[in-house]
Amino acid sequence: xxxxxxxxxxxxxxxxxxxxxxxxxxxxxxxxxxxxxxxxxxxxxxxxxxxxxxxxxxxxxxxxxxxxxxxxxxxxxxxxxxxxxxxxxxxxxxxxxxxxxxxxxxxxxxxxxxxxxxxxxxxxxxxxxxxxxxxx
Amino acid sequence: xxxxxxxxxxxxxxxxxxxxxxxxxxxxxxxxxxxxxxxxxxxxxxxxxxxxxxxxxxxxxxxxxxxxxxxxxxxxxxxxxxxxxxxxxxxxxxxxxxxxxxxxxxxxxxxxxx
Numbered sequence: 001x002x003x004x005x006x007x008x009x010x011x012x013x014x015x016x017x018x019x020x021x022x023x024x025x026x027x028x029x030x031x032x033x034x035x036x037x038x039x040x041x042x043x044x045x046x047x048x049x050x051x052x053x054x055x056x057x058x059x060x061x062x063x064x065x066x067x068x069x070x071x072x073x074x075x076x077x078x079x080x081x082x083x084x085x086x087x088x089x090x091x092x093x094x095x096x097x098x099x100x101x102x103x104x105x106x107x108x109x110x111x112x113x114x115x116x117x118x119x120x121x122x123x124x125x126x127x128x129x130x131x132x133x134x135x136x
Numbered sequence: 137x138x139x140x141x142x143x144x145x146x147x148x149x150x151x152x153x154x155x156x157x158x159x160x161x162x163x164x165x166x167x168x169x170x171x172x173x174x175x176x177x178x179x180x181x182x183x184x185x186x187x188x189x190x191x192x193x194x195x196x197x198x199x200x201x202x203x204x205x206x207x208x209x210x211x212x213x214x215x216x217x218x219x220x221x222x223x224x225x226x227x228x229x230x231x232x233x234x235x236x237x238x239x240x241x242x243x244x245x246x247x248x249x250x
Contacts, residue, residue: 011213016194023198037200041174044198048191101170101187101195110175 001025001064007050007057009076015051018059019044025063029133031136039068039134042114045107046072046130053077053098054127065136067116072130079122086112086120137161137246139226142182145240146230148205150166153211153226161247164246166238170195179247184241186210186234193219206228207237 003025005018011074019040026036031101043059048131050057086108093103112118117133140157143150150157150243162180168172168187173195182203183196188210197219198205204220205228206212212220212227230237242248 015191016198019198033200037177037198040198044194045174047180050140100189100191101168104169104171105231106171106175110171113175 001062003061003063005059006057007054007072009051009053009055009057009074009111012051013049018061022061022068026068027064034039034046035134039070042132042134043070043072043077043113043123045111045114046070046132048102049078049107050074052093052102063068067135070130070132072132073127074098074129075127078124078126079093079120079128080124082120082122137244139228139245142205142246143228144223145244146228146232146237148230149227151227151229152217152220153202153224156202156224156226158174158189159203159226163246163249164241165249166234168234173201174199176249181249182241182246184234184236184237188212190215190216190219193217193223193225196225197223202220202226204228205237207232208236 024041034099056076057074060071088109089105091103091105097103115132116135122128153197161182165183183201184205186208188206193216203226207230211229
């Protein structure tokens with residue numbers, strides 16, 4: 001089953017919409033609660049990252065019998081140093097993002113922690129693509 | 137600890153999810169930082185927070201947290217309430233500070249996450 005969502009940069013009120021929809025679907029499919037939690041936390045963190053840092057983004061979800069693959073492709077400033085961005089506590093988030101309770105530099109490490117496979121590619125002044133796979 | 141007892145201890149009122157007032161909560165976590173809340177892997181948790189916006193409700197939805205107490209007299213808005221109801225969350229509002237609310241609950245036996 002393939003699904004697609006769009007993310008609007010800067011629009012915090014919609015952040016989490018895709019993760020919420022996916023959570024409902026996975027529940028209906030009878031996936032174990034802890035597995036769902038890992039998947040939707042990773043997806044939600046990724047959505048918040050796009051809202052916080054990029055201009056726009058797309059989420060492509062593919063649910064198969066044994067796994068879920070999610071790609072989050074954004075158009076934005078990109079990440080100059082991925083290794084640095086993966087360190088807990090490193091953040092370039094704005095004051096507005098921090099006021100929303102995010103931007104503590106926990107997002108990318110937490111996405112990695114909650115996924116079985118995690119890949120990140122980024123081009124400065126173009127955008128960032130995340131690929132996450134979780135097995136059921 | 138029962139939700140109704142938490143209400144009594146924190147002079148709190150239930151904004152939604154009243155049917156869960158007899159539920160037993162084992163642990164509490166106090167934070168205004170949703171990034172930290174999303175790193176938890178704990179069931180049967182009460183989130184105690186002064187971060188009162190839609191993303192607090194979203195964060196709880198994702199982290200399977202069903203009980204939230206908003207401290208410092210923060211008021212839940214209509215969008216938050218609708219999302220909380222959709223996800224069957226139980227929401228409390230307390231006039232106490234985060235420090236006072238956490239201290240009272242800890243003293244009364246609510247366990248920390250770590």
